[in-house]
Amino acid sequence: MNRIPYIAKAMVLGLLTTQILATVHVYLSNIHLHQTVSVIAGAGYLTIPNQYIAQGLKDFGPAFFGGIFFTLSIGTGLSALSAALAWFWNRIVSRNRLFLISVAILWIALLVVINTQGLSWIATSYFLVVPPVVFAATIKGMPDERLDRVWLHRLVPVIPIILLTIIWAAQSDRYLFLDIRDYLLLSNPVGKKVDDFYYRNTLYPAQVFKSLEQKTLKTCSIQGLKDKALYSGAKRVLINSDYLLVTPDTQVDLNIISEQDRLGFYHNGRRILENSVQDFLLRPRKVLQDFSAATDTYGPFRQATFLCLLIGFPVFLYVMVFSLVHLLTALFAEQKHCLVITSALCFLIGLALLAPLHIGRPKPVSLSNVAQALKSDSWQQRVSALRLIVNKRLEIGKYPAYRTSLTSDHVPERYWLAKAFGLSRVTKTYPHLLTLLDDPHPNIVSMAFYSLGQRGNRQAVPKIMKKIETSDHWYNQWYAYRALKSLGWRQSEYQ
Secondary structure: OOOOOHHHHHHHHHHHHHHHHHHHHHHHHHHHHHHHHHHHHHOOOOOOOOHHHHOOOOOHHHHHHHHHHHHHHHHHHHHHHHHHHHHHHHHHOOOOHHHHHHHHHHHHHHHHHHOOOOOOHHHHHHHHHHHHHHHHHHHHHOOOOOOOOOHHHHHOOOHHHHHHHHHHHHHOOOOHHHHHHHHHHOOOHHHHHHHHHHHHHOHHHHHHHOOHHHOOOEEEEEEOOOOHHHHHHHHHHHHHOOEEEOOOOOOOOEEEEEEOOEEEEEEOOEEEEEEEHHHHHHOHHHHHHHHHHHHOOOHHHHHHHHHHHHHHHHHHHHHHHHHHHHHHHOOOOOHHHHHHHHHHHHHHHHHHOOHHHHHHOOOOOOHHHHHHHHOOOOHHHHHHHHHHHHHOOOOHHHOOOHHHHOOOOOHHHHHHHHHHHHHOOOHHHHHHHHHHHHOOOHHHHHHHHHHHHHHOOHHHHHHHHHHHHHOOOHHHHHHHHHHHHHOOOOHHHOO
């Protein structure tokens, strides 16, 4: 254990702390969602998620696995920042008191920023608890510095991550994340499991910090509006925006109370804004967007989470790989050489991760050889052709070779085929799109739902609704519901 770098130990402690907080955070959100789904179902509406997912919302598993998202985002970011500040304070500024005061001010500023749109104790708890834990653990675990150690030696572990950041950034383009998914994750069994885990569990934490506008279904009530025509109009525009009317005796996301010729918009008993009835009926989307923005207490927290995911997670991976390599290197190398060897090996590992992308990326496909590329023996080449068809909005039905991709063993190939079907306007491709709704891979099913929405054929509505009611995958249900909305379907048709 003494050979494991102290920063790795401190960051792991920070992540364990985050995971506890995140599990509680997601669990409380799941309980609230379960109550919302129950109320919506009781009112006779179609629910997303459906009852198969809702019945598990009170279980520990979804909360724990959903909490991993926050652990690997906000947890890694706060842990990396706290460890770096502790190292800088101890090693560079020799525990200068003024610098420590500056760090404390920065910490307080973070707490203030997170709550600028409204106090959220559970979101604040990450910033209140994790940084002190990691900072203290880093200082406690930091060994005494050798007097003969030069500045360059201190920076040796940091140099590889700086160089790798530059190299990876140079490779970045708008297709990088698609290439990582298609040619790295979905090309091997381990990557497929990672992909499946992500899509199985990502909507639980997402539900935690979505604004009302971002949530699929919301509850609301209207009180005191006695004019039947105005009431019907208000109900219609609310349902069209997925604010579903339920009994006013339950806690709702939006409570509209008629006050003479004005409408008061309330959230959790607090008046958020007011409008005339006519103004609301004329521009309901703008009013509901303003209401959502005014009740969104998670805006800064969302931004911090995604920033931490972008920066903190790669840093965490590097620290963990560095620690493992350092542990192994220490078995055969002298201590004075161990750090340099470990850093060099980590740099090589980072470069090696680029290899699968370069190997997997096929030769570019031009418009003149799309048909030939679809017949290629290389699945990567066929995927490249399908991508070009989607990006150039070509008619997939003009290329008969697409039929072989329907039964391909490669997930990315069927995924891009499903997306290409959404742009097709010939009838012969429609039955093939429907068959992809029964694909064993959820990514493909989701894209098939999306494409059905793009096709604009309302005959698909009954089939989509049946799939929603019987599906056990929340992500697929979400895409299916969006397809229904694209086809002009509204909740009032379900009641």
